[in-house]
Amino acid sequence: MRVNVKKTEVVVIVLEWLRENGYLESLQALEHESKVSSVVYGREQKFLRQKVLSGQFIQTLEFIATFRSNQALDFERCCFLITRQRLLEAVYHKDATAKHHLMEEVAKYEHKASREEYSQLCYLVQLPNLTDHPDFYEWLPEQGRHSLFIELSTLLKHVIPQTGRHELVQRMAPGRLNDLLKMSVLHQLHQFKAQYPEVDLPPQLDFSLLTDLSSPDDVSLHRAMAGLIGDVERESQPGNDALVPSEYAIPEDDETGGARWWTDGEKQMDTSLR
Template identity: 30%
Template sequence: MALNVEVKADEVVRLVIQQLYELGYNESAERLEKESGIQLEAPAVAHFRESILSGNWTTAEGLLPSLRKSDGAGLKESKFLIRRQKFLEALENKDFPRALHVLQHELTPLGIWIDKVHKLSRLMMCSSEEQLRKESHWDGSKGTSRQRLLESLQHYISPERMLAPHRLQTLLLQAMAYQTSRCLEHNTHEAVQSLCRDHQCERTTLAYKTSYTLEGHTDEIWSLAFSNNGEHLVTASKDATAMIWETKTFTRKATLKGHSRPISFCAWSPDDSMILTVGKDHVVKLWSSDGEYLRTFEKHTKEVTACAWLSDGLRFLTASLDGTLYFWTVTGTILQKWTCHEPTDLVVWPDSSKFIVALAHCMLSCFDLETLSSEPLWSVTEDGLVTCLNLSRDGRYMLISLISGPIHLWDLEIRAVIRRYTGHQQDRMVIRSCLGGIDEKFVASGSTDGKVYIWHRYLEQLVHVLEGHKEMVNSVAWHPTHPHMLASASDDRTVRIWGL
C-alpha cells in the first residue's frame, strides 16, 4: 500500500550526516555538510550538549528557550531534569547546603512533579554515596547520568534543532520490526537478514507437523498445560485421570488418579512444583509435580470449571457452576468467597493484584485481590457465553473464546475488542484457545472439525490449519520456551505435539 507521505531531502541529509559521524567517518560527514549546505546541528545545540556533559547547568538552562519545540511546551520539565541532576551531584559531593538550596529555591518553585520533589528530599538522609545511588537509581556524575539526562531532555527539544542519538539506526530497526510483524510466518528472534530486500520467512518457523502422538487416556482429553519451565506437560481427561509427560521424550511420567468424575481443567503452580486439577465431581485436588497426591479441597457443590494460581504459588482461586468463587491457600484455608452467576473461567493478573472471571450470562467481571472486595472493579458484556480466558504475559490483552462465533482479543486498558479470529468451528462446545509463538504473535485454537487453527495475532489472518486429529480438538497450549512447539488435546483420546 502506497503511503501519502513526503520524505524531506534536508532531513535525509541530516540523518546521513549524523550516521557518518557516529560511524567515525568525520571527513565524509564534514564534506557532506559543506556540499549540501546543511548542518547537522546549530552551534547552540553543540554548546548545549557540551554544557550538559560538563555540568555547566546555568548555561544549559539559558539555552533551553531557543531549543524548545514549536509549541513551547516542556520548559519547566526540562529545567526540573537539569536541576534534579544538579541536586544529586551536590549530594554526591556532600555539599548539603547547595543541595538544600537547589531543592527549596530551584526545584520546588517550578510547581511540577511534587511527588518527585518529596522523594528527592528524602535522599538528604542517605548516609553514603552507595545508598544515594541505590535509592535514586542514579550512577553518579562520573557514570552515565549526564548522558542519560541529555537523552531525557531530547523529548522536550525540537528535532529540527537537535537529532536524537542514532536516529537513522532507530528508523532502520523500526522498519525491520515492522516487516517481521507483518510476516505471516515469522516465529524466531533472528533479525531480518538484510536491509537490501524485503523480509519474508519461508514456511519453516511455525509448528505444522505432528512430532509426537501421546496415547494413554481412555476417554476424551479436555485440558492440557505445559509447565512454566516447559519441561513437563499435564493432560486432563473425561476418564477422571490426569497424566504428566516429560517433554524431552514425551514419555509418561505419572498418572494422577483420585477424581471420581471427569477432570475439566488443570494448572501448574508458578514454580512448577504442584498441579491443581478440577472437575465434575465438585472437588479440587492438589498434586506434586511427581504425581504424588497432596490434598483435596471440598467446598463447591457443583462442577468446578476453572482454577488459577497467584504468583506466590501459595494461593489460588477456583470457580464453580454453583455460583461461587473461592480464594484458597494450599493448606486449605479459605481467604474469601465471591458469589456470582455460574462462572465458567477465570484468570489472575501477572502481579496477582486482581482477577477476571467469565460468567454464564455473557459478563466479564474484574475483582480486586488486594482489598478482597465483594464488588467488582468493573464489568463488561461479551457477545455470547465465554468458555475460555487467556491473558497475555504483560496482562494487557486477553484472548476470549465464545460458545459460538469468532475468538476475541480484548485490550484491557480500553476494555474493548480489538481483534477477531474466524474460520474455526465452535458449535456451542467448550474449546480453549491460546496465545503463543515469539512474543505471543500467534493465536491458536481447536475446532469441532478436528483441526487446529493458527492465526496471525495482529493481522487477524489465518496462517495454518493443522490436520491429524480424528475428532474435536478441545484445548491447545503453546510451549513457553520453544515457540515452534504446540500441543493439542482431542476427543480422539490423543494429544498431538506439533513442531517444525
C-alpha cells in the first residue's frame, strides 16, 4: 500500500486546525501564501471577506451599499455590525478620539440592535480595557472581524452567492490533524513494542509529539529509555547472572544516583498498545 501525501491536502488540514483553534491571523497568512483555502468563496463574497478581515470597514460598507435597494437586505443592521466592530477595536486599542466619534455613529443604529447587544456595548466602552470583560478576556480584533464576516454573510445570503466547504474538508472529520498526530505516535509505540517485546511501558511513561521513537539519535528518547533497554539486553546474554527486575519500567534516579523502579502497583499496561 502506498500513501500519497499531497501538499494541498496538508495545507487544508492545517487550515482547518488553525480555524478550529482560533488562530485566524495565521490562517489568513497561510491562505495568502499557499493560495489554498478550505472554503470556496464566490467572487463577491471573497471580496467582502478580504475587506472585512483586513479591517477596511469603509470599503466594506460601500460594497454592501451597492445592494441597498434589495429588499432582502437589512442594510442598517449591517451598518450597526460594522460600526460596532470599529468601536470595539477603538476600545481595544484605547483610541479615545475614534471611540468618541464611533459612539455617536453607533447610536444612529440603536434600533437595529437588541437591547442586550446595545447595553453590553455601552458597558464595554466604559471599561479601561476591553479584555476586562469576561466575555472579551481573550478577544482579538482578528476574531471580531471573522465573526463580523460570518454575520454579514448571513445578512447577505439572499443577495450574493454563498460559500461551500472545500471538497476535501467535506470528507474530513473535525480534529483531523490531532487524530493523525496521535495515530503517528501510537504507530511508533507499536513498532517499539515489536522490537522490545520484553518491555512493559508503564502509564507514567508519557511520550510527547516531540519524542521520535524511530530515531536512535532522539535526545528525549534516550533520556526516557536510558537503562531500560540495556538491562533487557544484558539479561538476554548467556551466562549473565545479574538480577534484573521482572517488571520492566523506566528507572528514575534517586538521591544516591541509583535507579528506582516503579512498584507493581504502579505498573499498568495500556491495552491499546498490546
